[in-house]
Amino acid sequence: MDTSKTPVPAEASQVNAAPGQEERVWRAGGLEPMPIRTLPDAPPSIHILGPTVFLVALGVGMGESYMWPRLVLLFGPEIRWLFLIGVTLQAVVMLEMARYAMATGESIFFGAARVFKPLMWFFFVVAILVYIWPGHLSAGAAALEQITGIPWLVTACIGLVLVGVVFSLAKVIYNLLESLLSILIGTLVVGTAVVAAMVGTWGDVTSTITGMFAFGYLPDQALTAAWFPVIVGSIAFAGPSGMQQMWYTLHLRDSGAGMGSHIPTIRGLRHAGEEEVMPARGFMFDTDNPEEMRKWKGWRRWVTFDAFLLFWGITMLVTVSFTVIAQAAARNTPGVRAVIETGDREVALNAMANSFASAGSSVLGAVFLGFIALIGLNATLGLFDSFSRGQADMSFHFVRGAKKLGMSRLYAAFLWGVIGFGILILLFGPADGPSGILDTLAFLSTFAMGAYCVTLLLVNNRMLPKPIRPKIWTNLIIGFGAVFYLGMLFYSLFAFGVVVG
Secondary structure (H helix, E strand, C coil): CCCCCCCCCEEEEEEEEECCEEEEEEEECCCCCEEECCCCCCCCCCCCCCCHHHHHHHHCCHHHHHHHHHHHHHHCHHHHHHHHHHHHHHHHHHHHHHHHHHHHCCCHHHHHHHHCHHHHHHHHHHHHHHHCCCHHHHHHHHHHHHHHCCCHHHHHHHHHHHHHHHHHHCCEHHHHHHHHHHHHHHHHHHHHHHHHHHHCCHHHHHHHHHHCCCCCCCCHHHHCCCCHHHHHHHHHCCCCCCCHHHHHHHHHHHHCCHHHHHCCCCECHHHHHHCCCCCCCCCECCCCCHHHHHHHHHHHHHHHHHHHHHHHHHHHHHHHHHHHHHHHHHHHCCCHHHHHHCCCCCHHHHHHHHHHHCCCCHHHHHHHHHHHHHHHHHHHHHHHHHHHHHHHHHHHHHCCCHHHCCHHHHHHHHHHHHHHHHHHHHHHCCCCHHHHHHHHHHHHHHHHHHHHHHHHHHHHHHCCCHHHCCCHHHHHHHHHHHHHHHHHHHHHHHHHCCCCC
16 A cells, blocks of 8 residues: 555555554545455455345346337337447446445445535435335236236335335344345346246357347437337446445445445444444555455455456346247237337236236246246335445445434334335326336436446545546446436437437
């Protein structure tokens, strides 16, 4: 670690921790410096469970099961080259989010505040604008309605309340959520692969895989006002969308990854009194120490396995299954493309359910809709927990008086706040059913993703010690991400007057 005092945004130095005692710290931005602590040893690189389960749960959502199958039904599997770019870009983003979180134990929001506090408050506001909309649960509830006949509004409202109750009763929220999401993701991955094998053909699998490499394929209809904004939103939903990658830094911290091992975990409201004292800032390890750098490389191998084998691999496996099912749906429901072109978006899910049923039993159609309902619940568990973590983290550290409430109570306040608002939106809001809510999410998510790419470049290149800053190729990819997301969004706005379909 460079201990010289040079005019750079971050530096290591000595400060008085107490009379007669000095402590080494890392100064980053104008906020409180980070004391130097020991980096724990990294776990084995090859593993099954961990904080990546949250990104997988959020990534395998309505984009993979609804928005991209709809595009495949309309344009064919060749359109999936855009999905490949989107999900690969997000794997790199995941690695860069993890860089700051594991090095400091701080969230990326805290890192943004070290660069420029209004930048952090921007994400605080965007999170409220994006994630008060219960779009994923609504779409899942709509699928459940087709199975049970129970109105989607009823099951969506009940689902919201159940999410709040479960998290409020949990002792350690991270442990509960990791277990729940692991079971749900396992069910989804295995189930969709089995049913895709039943309804699809080897030709469907081949065209699905080769379609990922049809770079540059964009039929004329894809460049129209009706469908280019839909493609923009779908790319944003290729993997975890919006601020979900930023929240991943909080799950890393709660899992004890890297310097997150020095930060207490968040507890449910019922156990808020047992909460340990939350430090006012994170910590840094000694990057001049070869042993510490050896451990750091171990942590980077650990998270790289997460990014490319668990996150990228599982997300790709599930979307391949859904694409195979979509192609089978196109054969079994020949008129589905014409109906989608008229604007009836819900017909894509119905056509895929019919494709399941064609495998031999109408029960399989219900099974597919059950998967959609499961995805809605899966994403809602992850999103509402993550939203509450992010808002609580920013409030705890930067809202005067918030520390008196404690992190767990702040988490509960935001959790029940978003649940209450979600119920009001469902019952009295302006959105025209689940699709209208989902489209609102898609536009705002794309904007947030371009902004977090810019934030990543600033935080990792200015707030971290030089030995652990990103390489030039990583910066180029993240910079491409900023241009990619924001460029498509504003092109859609200026070329077509709309930002999402």
